[in-house]
Amino acid sequence: MSICSTALCRIFDVILIGYKMAHLLIVLLRILQRGRYCALLGLASILHLPAHAIEGMWLPHLLKALNEAEMQQMGLKIPAEAIYSVNSGSLKDAIVRFGGGCTGSIISPYGLLLTNHHCGYSFIQSHSTVENNRLKDGFWAQSMSEELPNPGLTATFIRRIVDVTDIVLSGVLPDMDERTKNAQIQKNIQLARDNIPLEPHEDVQVKAFFHGLQYLAIVTMTFRDVRLVAAPPESIGKFGGDTDNWVWPRHTGDFSLFRIYADSNNQPSDYSPDNRPYRAPVHLKINTKGIREGDFTMVFGFPGRTHSYLPSIAIQQIIETIDPARIEVRDSSLAVMQKYMRKSEAMRLKYASRHARIANYWKKWIGEREGLIRTKAVAKKQALEHSWTKKVQSNPALRQKYSYILPRFQALYDSIEAYHLARELYYEVFGWNSELMRFLHSLRRLVQLRDDSAAFRQYQKRLDTRVRAFWKNYDPYIDMEIFEAIFPVYLKHMPPELLSPPVRIVYYEEKWTPKEISEMFYYRTILTDSMAFMQLWDTDVYALVDTLQKELAYQLFEVNRDFFFDEVEPQYRELKAKIDEVQKDYMRSLMEVFPEKRFYPDANGTLRLSYGKVESYRSLDSVEYPVFTYIDGVISKYIPGDYEFDLPHRLIELYEQRDFGPYTDEQGRLPVCFIGSNHTTGGNSGSPALDGHGYLVGLNFDRVWEGTMSDYNYDIRLCRNIMVDIRYILFLIDKFGQCPRLIREMTLIDNP
Ligand code: ARG
Ligand code: ASP
Numbered sequence: 001m002s003i004c005s006t007a008l009c010r011i012f013d014v015i016l017i018g019y020k021m022a023h024l025l026i027v028l029l030r031i032l033q034r035g036r037y038c039a040l041l042g043l044a045s046i047l048h049l050p051a052h053a054i055e056g057m058w059l060p061h062l063l064k065a066l067n068e069a070e071m072q073q074m075g076l077k078i079p080a081e082a083i084y085s086v087n088s089g090s091l092k093d094a095i096v097r098f099g100g101g102c103t104g105s106i107i108s109p110y111g112l113l114l115t116n117h118h119c120g121y122s123f124i125q126s127h128s129t130v131e132n133n134r135l136k137d138g139f140w141a142q143s144m145s146e147e148l149p150n151p152g153l154t155a156t157f158i159r160r161i162v163d164v165t166d167i168v169l170s171g172v173l174p175d176m177d178e179r180t181k182n183a184q185i186q187k188n189i190q191l192a193r194d195n196i197p198l199e200p201h202e203d204v205q206v207k208a209f210f211h212g213l214q215y216l217a218i219v220t221m222t223f224r225d226v227r228l229v230a231a232p233p234e235s236i237g238k239f240g241g242d243t244d245n246w247v248w249p250r251h252t253g254d255f256s257l258f259r260i261y262a263d264s265n266n267q268p269s270d271y272s273p274d275n276r277p278y279r280a281p282v283h284l285k286i287n288t289k290g291i292r293e294g295d296f297t298m299v300f301g302f303p304g305r306t307h308s309y310l311p312s313i314a315i316q317q318i319i320e321t322i323d324p325a326r327i328e329v330r331d332s333s334l335a336v337m338q339k340y341m342r343k344s345e346a347m348r349l350k351y352a353s354r355h356a357r358i359a360n361y362w363k364k365w366i367g368e369r370e371g372l373i374r375t376k377a378v379a380k381k382q383a384l385e386h387s388w389t390k391k392v393q394s395n396p397a398l399r400q401k402y403s404y405i406l407p408r409f410q411a412l413y414d415s416i417e418a419y420h421l422a423r424e425l426y427y428e429v430f431g432w433n434s435e436l437m438r439f440l441h442s443l444r445r446l447v448q449l450r451d452d453s454a455a456f457r458q459y460q461k462r463l464d465t466r467v468r469a470f471w472k473n474y475d476p477y478i479d480m481e482i483f484e485a486i487f488p489v490y491l492k493h494m495p496p497e498l499l500s501p502p503v504r505i506v507y508y509e510e511k512w513t514p515k516e517i518s519e520m521f522y523y524r525t526i527l528t529d530s531m532a533f534m535q536l537w538d539t540d541v542y543a544l545v546d547t548l549q550k551e552l553a554y555q556l557f558e559v560n561r562d563f564f565f566d567e568v569e570p571q572y573r574e575l576k577a578k579i580d581e582v583q584k585d586y587m588r589s590l591m592e593v594f595p596e597k598r599f600y601p602d603a604n605g606t607l608r609l610s611y612g613k614v615e616s617y618r619s620l621d622s623v624e625y626p627v628f629t630y631i632d633g634v635i636s637k638y639i640p641g642d643y644e645f646d647l648p649h650r651l652i653e654l655y656e657q658r659d660f661g662p663y664t665d666e667q668g669r670l671p672v673c674f675i676g677s678n679h680t681t682g683g684n685s686g687s688p689a690l691d692g693h694g695y696l697v698g699l700n701f702d703r704v705w706e707g708t709m710s711d712y713n714y715d716i717r718l719c720r721n722i723m724v725d726i727r728y729i730l731f732l733i734d735k736f737g738q739c740p741r742l743i744r745e746m747t748l749i750d751n752p
Contacts, residue, residue, distance in 0.1 A: 055679050055714040056600035057303050057608035059209075059216075060084035060092055061161045066598060071611055075296025077692040083300070083609065086160045091694050093282035095300050095607065096155040096223075096260075098686055103301030104155060104258070105688040107286065107696065108745040111260035111278030112229065113155060114729075115686035116701045117237030120256035123150045124231045125353075138233035138648070140737040147227040147259055149271045155226050155260050158607045159202060159219040164192040168206065168215040178577060185212075192217055201268045209601035211309075211584040213591075218606060223278065225261035225271045230739055232256075232732050233648050239634065241644030242359045246367055248625055248704040250673045250722055251634040255699050255729050257742065284688055285747040287695035288662065290671060290727045291614050293627045298611040299678040299700050299721060301687025303603035306711045309587055311406065312381035313413045315372060315712055321417060323369040325493040326424050330362035332485040333433040340478055348643060350473055358432065364708050371709030371718065374620050380713065391593045402589040405582055412579050419572040422498040426564050429490045430557075434483045436527055439470050440557045447545050447554075460541055467537060476528040480518075487518035500563035502556060525553040603681055610684075610721075612677030617720050619706050628725070631655055631670040654735055661735050663727040671725040674698060680721040681711055689723045693752050698723030 054074075058067055064080035071080075084092045098104035102119035106112065117124075121135075127148050128135040141147045168188045172181055189206045196204045196217050206217050231237060236253040244250055260278035263269035291297065307314075337355050341348040372378070385406060392398045430437040442463060449456040491499075491507055491514050499507070506512040506520075526533050526547050536544035548554045591599055616627045635655050639645040654660070660670045676689065680700055689698035700723050703710065707719035734743050 054612055057603050057610050057679055058600055060607055060609055075692040078694050089282040094284045096157055097302045099153055101683055102685050103687040106280045106283045108283050109280055110745055111280050113258040117254045117256045119686045123228055135234050140230045140739040147229050149227050153226045154222050154224055156220050156222040159221055162217045164217045165215045167192040211587045213588055223260045223268045225275050227259050229257040229259050235646045243644050246363050246705045249629045251629050253732055254701040254724055284696040285749050287691055287697050287752045288748045288750050291691050291697040293614050295614045296692045297614055297676045298609055298690050299680055299687045300609050301684045303608050303681045304605050304683030306603040306681050308602055311409045312378050315381055316378050317417055319369055319372050321421050322424055323365045326428050327365050328489045329428045329486045330358055332489050333482050336482045336485050367705040367708040371706055375715045377713040388593055405586050408582050416575040418495040422568050423572050425490055425494055429486055433486050435479045450545055471530045480522045484515055484518045488514035498568055500560040520556055523553045525551045610678040614676045617718055628674045629672045660731055663731040672728045673724055675720040675722055678721045679714055695749055697726050
């Protein structure tokens with residue numbers, strides 16, 4: 001080690017005794033500044049809605065009471081019990097939560113499971129090598145014995161939903177402080193869980209709805225042997241890539257097929273070659289005639305998170321503060337990636353999935369922010385608050401309970417804004433966008449466990465796969481360039497008082513440039529030398545940890561991280577907990593003040609049904625969009641050899657021969673995707689789209705860009721979900737994949 005870096009490390013060790021002794025750092029930083037060149041560079045339902053579209057993600061067990069009449073009037077042909085019933089088979093028995101964050105549905109009596117290509121992506125990828133590239137070439141298991149196991153992948157059914165609000169809120173008194181209240185609730189939740197009788201393999205989870213006004217116990221059954229059955233080539237399953245992502249008109253065949261396997265009693269089991277296809281009591285039947293414009297549709301799945309009842313001030317902060325900062329960080333990060341991805345095919349491949357991950361929400365936030373502005377979401381919420389205030393003020397009982405709410409929101413949101421921003425930025429810069437910082441978060445835990453040899457070894461073992469995966473794709477120079485690009489954005493948006501002391505001092509007092517500071521984070525470290533790192537990882541992990549701990553880069557990372565977790569995150573959480581309490585009162589007050597309105601609980605990862613119509617929309621600049629896209633559009637977008645718009649030859653051949661099988665519409669066209677006014681969000685990917693009979697007609701996978709603000713402000717004029725037409729999926733399985741055995745196990749309805 002050179003003299004300059006050992007000296008630095010010693011001083012830094014002193015500093016680490018407490019980062020609050022920040023001024024000592026100036027000494028360090030002056031030395032560093034002098035010497036750094038020697039080392040650094042080595043490296044809505046509350047609105048009046050027309051009857052054709054319905055905002056909301058509804059609880060399946062309440063459909064009968066709340067929605068059935070309206071749904072039937074819109075075109076539902078079956079009773080609500082056919083959708084959700086505890087006592088007899090219903091459609092809900094064919095819906096699963098697929099893996100961590102998607103939905104899937106069962107489409108044959110033998111446990112065949114339909115979900116999106118992007119939901120199955122990492123599993124398809126894990127079965128792909130350069131020689132046998134199933135991601136690129138597609139995969140069609142021609143028999144059950146060819147179906148491929150996926151350790152860790154699960155499929156969870158909902159068995160029943162039980163209201164346990166009374167138990168969970170019993171003994172919770174309004175004048176209790178936060179802590180006592182939460183302790184009581186936690187105790188009651190345990191009690192509620194214990195009270196639910198469970199069959200073998202069942203599990204129960206208690207979840208809060210309406211910001212804690214209601215609690216439901218959800219009994220589930222999780223299957224753990226889920227095998228890959230089929231997937232189209234990526235050029236079909238992800239056709240249009242990031243360019244078309246969140247965009248309509250769309251031409252993506254975003255589907256893949258899996259199968260649930262069970263033990264000899266048809267019960268969940270870990271993978272075993274003796275397991276058999278799950279014999280499903282209910283599976284979705286398929287309407288091969290598809291659906292038409294104006295028809296009723298519903299989407300049944302597991303939406304992740306929405307925020308439909310926030311006050312105007314919260315929306316304003318998203319528009320003015322939060323979205324712009326995170327968008328700008330990702331702008332800079334994506335620009336660096338794109339520069340390299342354009343240079344070579346190898347680079348493109350290396351960064352494809354990382355780029356897609358960062359670009360997905362980057363693009364969503366841009367659409368969301370624009371949508372919130374263009375639909376005047378803040379003014380809309382203010383108008384609601386105005387009429388709410390009028391009603392609250394004119395009624396003494398309501399006034400006494402609720403008039404505190406809006407001023408309190410204002411004060412709390414004023415206080416939280418800086419913390420919220422700092423938090424988003426921390427996760428963007430030190431989590432999502434810098435691979436090194438992300439990796440350091442994992443390694444830090446190992447450092448912490450240095451003196452507990454059992455735990456150390458155990459964690460080391462757990463980390464091993466991640467460590468190897470990290471080096472497979474890590475390019476320290478590009479990562480550093482990304483960090484150098486995003487760090488100025490970070491400094492520009494961060495409230496100075498929430499910067500960690502070393503960063504604040506060098507930037508505001510010592511006047512370092514953002515580039516100089518960001519270089520410090522990547523200051524000569526073993527993390528830029530894969531050989532050295534892996535040599536120690538494989539032979540002497542303790543030595544590796546000791547080396548790491550002595551490095552300036554690591555120490556600075558740690559000071560910065562500790563500052564965030566000691567000074568920013570707890571404050572944020574405390575304020576957020578207070579906001580949540582007020583939000584709960586606000587929610588209750590909305591229900592009391594507007595008793596004529598119907599409310600749905602915000603999405604929270606639980607099973608919901610959304611319904612609407614197959615319908616078009618007109619963008620705010622008056623472009624009228626089509627409802628369906630067709631194979632002709634796929635072919636027009638085709639760019640041979642392109643990374644996003646290439647196509648397999650076989651598809652082009654089938655197109656040229658017009659060999660579409662029986663899957664065309666009345667005019668002989670092969671539909672590819674369609675849109676509808678079903679209220680969906682992230683997590684709804686892979687959800688079945690059903691017609692009025694409950695037959696499968698499509699597969700949800702995305703939303704239109706102008707409508708991505710639906711998580712905060714659903715607007716029936718603009719919000720549409722995007723689905724793959726089931727006829728395209730059947731055509732791909734049958735004609736393209738030549739896998740008719742799968743079609744044969746489905747139940748096809750030709751004249752619904
Ligand atoms: N936007 C969709 C969702 O949020 C699809 C993402 C996958 N597709 C892609 N091109 N990245 O998940
Ligand atoms: N594409 C999303 C998903 O993966 C769905 C959405 O956000 O509309 O769940």
